[in-house]
Amino acid sequence: MNRLVLSLLACLTLAGPAMATGITGNSREIAEAYLAAYQRQDHDAMRALYAENARFIDPTSLAIPQITAPIDWRGADAIIAGISSWGIDHLNYTVERSYESSDAVIFDGRTVVSYETAIGERRFIYPIITIITVQDGKVVEHRDYTDFAGARELPAPPSRQTRREK
Numbered sequence: 202m203n204r205l206v207l208s209l210l211a212c213l214t215l216a217g218p219a220m221a222t223g224i225t226g227n228s229r230e231i232a233e234a235y236l237a238a239y240q241r242q243d244h245d246a247m248r249a250l251y252a253e254n255a256r257f258i259d260p261t262s263l264a265i266p267q268i269t270a271p272i273d274w275r276g277a278d279a280i281i282a283g284i285s286s287w288g289i290d291h292l293n294y295t296v297e298r299s300y301e302s303s304d305a306v307i308f309d310g311r312t313v314v315s316y317e318t319a320i321g322e323r324r325f326i327y328p329i330i331t332i333i334t335v336q337d338g339k340v341v342e343h344r345d346y347t348d349f350a351g352a353r354e355l356p357a358p359p360s361r362q363t364r365r366e367k
Contacts, residue, residue: 232306232333235340240292244281251277252339257284259345268349280343290315290322294331304341305334313355324355 231250238246257280259272274283297310308331316323328348334341 228304228335229301229306231335231338231340232308235333235343236294236308236331239343240294242284242289242291244285248277248281250340251280252336252341255280255340255342257343259347261345261347261349265349272345288316288318290317294329304336305332307332315358322358324358325352326355327352 262272
C-alpha cells in the first residue's frame, strides 16, 4: 500500500509542471503544442511551456551575421525578445518526418515564414530540422538547424490582414 501511495505521489509530482500549462501529455504532445504556439507566434502560450532556463538555439545561424544575428538565447524573456525582433507574423511547418529520441521530438521538413515589412508581407521557405527537448513537462530547448543557403523567397500572397492588424 505504501508503494502505491508513493508511486501516485511521484506521478503527480512529475506531472505537475505539464498540468500547470493545461497540457498533461507526453513529450510529443507537449512539443507539438509548443510548435503550434510557435507557428502562431503566441508568446504567452510559448512562455507557459518554457522551463525556467529554456534555451533557443540555431547553430547554423552562428556564422552568418549577414543574414541574422546569432540565435542562442536563454530564458523565456530573452527567447521571446529575440523571436519578436524578427518581425514574423506566423510560420507554417510542413513536417515530412517526425520521431522521438529520449526527451527530444525531432521535426524534419520545411517552414514558410511570413515577415511583416514596411512594403508588405514577405514569405520565405526554409528547409529545417527543429528539435524540441521536453523534461518534466516543460520545453527545455528549442534547437533549429536551418538551411539558410537553401532558403528562397516565395511570391507575395494575396493581400490579407496580418495578425497584428486584427
